[in-house]
Amino acid sequence: GDSVTQMEGPVTLSEEAFLTINCTYTATGYPSLFWYVQYPGEGLQLLLKATKADDKGSNKGFEATYRKETTSFHLEKGSVQVSDSAVYFCALQRDDKIIFGKGTRLHILP
């Protein structure tokens, strides 16, 4: 069945460091891909998305590119801030189903 694998956390970085959180997927057909974020004490919310191969999603300085050849959707940010501390979830949508990865907790130190 469909699945999403993302790097284990927690990930701890200093402010202004470069961030990469890896995400790969297994799915038949052409899923849409998403990154959701859960800030402390809050519900999940969409961070960015891409719906077809080579699409790049971006928001709040974060980017991810839909790579069909490597079945990946890695999340990147050039310079992280303390306020980016949260749990990040990679997800795929195919037909009516949405499948999430296990989440990656990110800590940013001032």
Place this chain on the structure above:
Amino acid sequence: DVKVTQSSRYLVKRTGEKVFLECVQDMDHENMFWYRQDPGLGLRLIYFSYDVKMKEKGDIPEGYSVSREKKERFSLILESASTNQTSMYLCASSFRQRGTEAFFGQGTRLTVV
């Protein structure tokens, strides 16, 4: 503002009780979902529904059932609660259109004692 509302933030139930978790959305979404969130396991799909009275099993449906009698409401039922169902339960909704985002409720933290 879009809204997905779960009926309770915290619930404590006894083993063997029948438990109802309610979710209402006000966005006229076709799709609704129930997930459970556990540390180290992420979000796991229990059931989803793409229309009134329609339901599909997710990855972990055992011990759960659902009901969708109206478009805006999706209920998760634990027929006989067990301690291993202690978890955070998240409801979400979305349009059926490919590539549209899901909106989440605040979650219900259920403790079964």
